[in-house]
């Protein structure tokens with residue numbers, strides 16, 4: 001339990017979840033949205049969610065009532081002047097976020113931490129208009145915020161150590177697992193997970209297998225809870241495509257993160273997935289899900305190709321000191337529910353097998369996309385000594 005005063009700006013999908021989490025964790029919360037109707041709707045949604053948690057026996061009725069009474073809707077930015085921590089969850093637009101932080105700094109007390117829930121924008125750039133960027137930090141929740149156990153904490157270049165330590169302490173007191181990520185595109189999870197989607201789409205584009213077969217291979221042989229195409233349809237192809245495109249651009253168009261034409265076309269057609277009724281699969285009532293081709297040999301080949309790319313990305317993230325090995329493992333198991341951490345998985349399947357798979361792909365396609373990480377190569381070499 002925590003007794004801090006929390007401000008949340010932006011009361012959409014993420015903001016409303018963060019408000020609920022903070023209130024249930026014992027904090028007083030001020031919530032504001034540029035659209036007052038959105039704040040009212042968020043309050044209504046939180047009320048409903050708390051009531052359903054009570055009905056399911058997951059929350060005591062008294063606790064739900066107390067939590068709900070802790071939430072206030074702010075009418076102006078001035079209502080944030082007594083907060084200890086303000087978390088911003090507004091639109092993913094750099095100019096909007098930069099301006100917001102500049103204004104917040106004028107209003108909030110000097111000890112207040114200013115955090116952003118951005119998925120893809122640099123924390124350093126968001127804080128760049130602030131006079132004291134030492135109190136600006138990334139606190140990246142996953143959707144739905146009250147349920148997902150992981151939170152990535154991202155200090156920018158100017159973030160003070162005290163801001164980092166206090167942010168970790170507050171988020172841990174809300175029952176979350178925190179990992180610390182360097183301020184680089186996609187932080188940990190959104191960067192390391194890219195090949196799960198990108199390489200699977202590539203396999204489809206090459207005509208090796210259809211969506212259902214690739215999903216079957218990754219679930220049945222790989223043990224993933226959802227196949228890549230099912231997951232993209234769940235996340236939304238609009239969101240997934242935009243995240244991929246942003247990460248690729250921010251890595252100065254490194255071909256390893258290149259988005260695919262297949263997903264761009266789905267995005268352009270409005271085939272966003274479950275939410276639009278059609279994505280890689282058809283979600284209309286009565287639609288029949290295609291059957292996979294359950295060929296074990298092909299399935300193993302698909303799984304090993306995608307897994308090798310994921311392990312390579314994890315090694316690259318380690319090589320560039322994006323996170324510690326233990327934070328990287330926690331991020332992928334708790335942020336995207338992978339059945340195992342990728343470092344552990346690499347040792348289980350054998351790093352030399354992973355390297356061989358990548359080298360074969362690299363020599364076959366002659367594409368930078370398949371270049372093995374230096375750390376992966378040196379780990380294989382040292383294990384052979």
Ligand SMILES: NC(=O)c1ccc[n+]([C@@H]2O[C@H](COP(=O)([O-])OP(=O)(O)OC[C@H]3O[C@@H](n4cnc5c(N)ncnc54)[C@H](O)[C@@H]3O)[C@@H](O)[C@H]2O)c1
Nearest residue numbers: 010011012013014033034035038089090091092118119143
């Ligand atoms: N949706 C996800 O899965 C997810 C996961 C992690 C992080 N994020 C990040 O969280 C942030 C919010 O995403 P979301 O999915 O909740 O978006 P959303 O569209 O559901 O909500 C955004 C809200 O911000 C409000 N808003 C816009 N500009 C504002 C301003 N200047 N001041 C106050 N309110 C403003 C909008 O009216 C809207 O209600 C983004 O930065 C996004 O990248 C999203």
